[in-house]
Amino acid sequence: MSAVPSALGGGGPRGASSFFTWRALTILTTAVAVLGPLSLIVYQSLLTAPFFDARKTAGFGAYAFVFADEDFWKALRNSVVIAGGMTLIAVPLGAILAFVMERTDLPFKRWFEPLILVPSFVSPMVLSFGFVVAAGPVGFYTVWSQDLFGVAPWGLYSILAMTVIAGLTHVPNVYVYASAALKSLGSDVEEAARSAGASPFRVAMSVSLPLILPSMLFAAVLVFFLGFELFGLPLVLGDPEGILVLSTYLYKLTNKLGTPSYHLMAAVAVCIVAITFPLVLLQRKLLQGARKYATIKGKAGRMRELPLGKWTGLALFIIVAYLFVTVIVPISGIALRAFVTNWGFGVNLSEAFTLDSFRYVFQETTHTRAIWNTILIGTVGGALTVACYTAIGFATHRRDDGWSRLVDYLVLVPRAIPGLLAGLAFLWIFLFVPFLAPIRATIFSMWIAYTVVWLAYGMRLISSSLMQVAPELEEAARSVGASRATVSRKITLPLIRPGLIASWLLVFMIFEREYSTGVYLLAPGNEVIGAQLVSLWQGGAIDIVAALSLINILLVGAGLAVALRLGVKLRD
């Protein structure tokens, strides 16, 4: 990361050799930042006690314990069921929404698109908590429904409910890929079907969606994979019922033996990585396949919107119902809870109104610091992160050698490690690597962890910007004698500037939303809202959770507003 300044200012007289030194340094830093935590986790999983404990011995005891624990198998089964179920919900719904938004003359489209993407920018911890206060057994909507209709025919605390909520909140992940693929599809084939008398639904099912199957397959694998990383949702909705998934099982091991069982947690983490890493590789393959497939798209002629006709009502209903359940219900729940002292049956909400939670949040230094840190890590931290990613991007840009391929795989690794565990590994590193120790209790430690954890996501943003720069421009500069560094600085960098600003905004929102990475790293001084919420939720300070959640939503909303204003495409 120290290589960044030279990436931007170097080159010139020092010429090629300094470029290669810089490139080697960037690749080396990336490798250390990615492989350090992973190898620590693997090493820890092969010990019988915390690695810093003098009484540790090597062995496979941790794996033996985990594999003999029936809770592990239950958690694994639940993870598979939920991941599979949510894929079955998110993929069709995301594809239909994408079709309606991209290809039809649905009214108010401009307003719907940012709203559809909201669930992917709000912390799952916040959304789940919102569902509890809004639609839990005594949630606001439940109580209203009971009063109005005498029944509230839903329940939150079951595998089914978790699957449905997870499915609905992952619709945006499918939506972005499906709509990108639809965009690159000519509308002539659809028009042909339409003029032959097919309904819009029939067009979607028989023509458009089959054509974007590769993208949907990719999105399906992505959602399935994300299913194994769910943490906030099962923590809030599943834990009280004893419904475990892999990540909450891992979290539970923190205390199950009474004293820390890092070796067991590490063993579970290795098991999770053993499942997720192949999925990450599969995604990579599918993405390449999807791009290849996209080349046989129809002629990129003028797009014509399909008239929905009498189907308009149904399409509007689907979108509004989706937004109501996934966005409006949880967020209004949180907003309400933040302003009342107590809630439930027979509580008059206007009497329970209070601003105390906010007053308390703004009085308490740990909370104000969390708010500032969260803003800081998104803005300044986000910019630095984009700078780091750009440096890595340049180190591999237009170079098809072994090193570039190595980096390609390296950046995928953190994707497979659950944020919770990555955070724990970083805590160990900050504790036991002497020169890193001073930054442990500063926001810088969080920033490093975030930057590594989101490496794959960020690199996709950067490399898609870089790929848009036509090679001729760079080659022209090269041919008049500019060094690689000069080309990067004077040609490529200015050309991708809009892409970098867009990446910055997306990284801002992702960092505002992030919560699991900070859970173990959290220390006085480096508080961020996301991790603070997990800790406060565990501690039961619900008023404060609601207030901080609302503040978090406002921060994300601010980022979203700026992004929309600048016309940033809200997708990777």
Add this chain to the structure above:
Amino acid sequence: MRGFVTVAALAAASLGAFAQVPAGYPADYAKIVAGAKAEGKVVIYSALDTKAAAPLVKDFNAVYPDVKVEYNDMNSTELYNRFIAEVASGQGGADVMWSSAMDLQVKLVDDGQAMTYASPEVVKLPKWAVYKNQAYGTTYEPAVFIYNKRLVTGAEIPQDHASFAKVIESNTAKFKGKVTTYDIEKSGVGFMFVVQDTKYFPGMKDLERGFGATSYKVYSSTGNMLEKVSSGEHLLGYNVLGSYALVRAKKDPNLGVVLPKDFTLVLSRVMFIGKKAQHPNAAKLWTDYVLSQRGQKMIGGEVELFAVRDDVEAEYTASKLNKQLGGVVKPIPVGAEITEYLDSKKRLEFLGQWKATLAAGGGK
């Protein structure tokens, strides 16, 4: 000449500080006060949240304005994990450890992580609250039942452990999914409470079966249970930390609290000074202050825990609780016996039996 200056400076420093030596303390306590002043701060890791501890910190600073208190709250497991990791890495963290996970605190003492320091206040503490002159029980917090006042009334309010079991067993339809207690796999305090319960309550198995029959809900913290019983999502809470419950019940008209009549377990937050504390003198001042009559008065008053000392007048005190409940108060001793279940084999056996009994009751 230089030597003289040093001596004079020391004398002046100790003279200035001498005024602060509390009454009844040995005269050489001035050295500790001066040392603490030179150290300038004390780092506390505590399971009691910052908001609750604020009056205590403020009052300590009224007595010792030169010692800055760096108060860090985290949950008791994190407290332990962080402490051992920091000690192992040689990065000094906590000077004072203050936690409700009594067993983990005692384990740290047994592992040689605590400093031996006979506080001048030791004589005023109950015998069970002093361990090896290293760890001290500082509070007297009962484990209570809670209930939703609007939805649970009359005979349904359990008054003792046996009636708790009976109430939920005789009306499983009403209480299905509405009974809550600690997740003993996640909460060390919750685990410790049920281990003690099995000692005093022969019908514990009936209760566990009742939990199973009503598919009870578990949480890792008191706050969640209070919230959910208050809102009516749950109706009854078992083994809730009374210090928190009583405070909330004062402000929350929905929440009722019962001190069990057959026996009431009492937890005492254990405090010790880290062996490698970087501010040892300041840590001693803090510990002595918390154990002193003044500190205990704060704990029984504004901090709203219960004072462990008998000679304190405050809203919440051990003596008041003892008077109210007669001889049925069972403080959990600060002693080696409470670490029995930190042996992972024994712990897993206990957890296994617990789950088996739940299942026998028809639960998960």
